[in-house]
Amino acid sequence: MNPKQRVKELLLNPIDWEVRSIAALERKLDISNGTINKWDRVAPSYAYAQSVANYFGVSVDYLLGNADEKKPTQTEPTEKDLEDAFIGAEAYDGKPITDHDKEVIKALIKGYLDTKEG
Incomplete structure (x- = not known):
């Protein structure tokens, strides 16, 4: 699954009801219009991938399709x-x-x- 597909999947259970589309997510995260739609052809920049992953509470590895677990590995708080x-x-x-x-x-x-x- 590519990053764009992962974003679409994550949008099925919205965190914010105003963010139910890729375009709305891009506006919310201040990502240029159309950027995430290109993620099926072009790898996302780390900064954008991190921003989207943080928004959904998933790991960048999950977003990029490198892991099946959504949550980042938990560590003890410092x-x-x-x-x-x-x-x-x-x-x-x-x-x-x-x-x-x-x-x-x-x-x-x-x-x-x-x-x-x-």
Whole structure:
């Protein structure tokens, strides 16, 4: 299956009801009009493939037809992953999130992941 076919397959179960076509996906991801339609003849650039894969939550290998598993290999979250999750999270429900609040939330997430069975 080529990348264009994979995109069409992924669009059958839309994440966003406004994105149900290749053209709508291209607009959403700021990809030039007609680019994905060429993916049955031309290999996509890595940047575009990564953008589409991220949008659908699949691996680039799946999108390119190199893997049958949709999800990328899961790795344990790192401290940096947790820090990155807080970028832009300055408030919740109109109330500010303090540095102390962030540390408490990170500890809860770590505790949950430590007890979660793989």
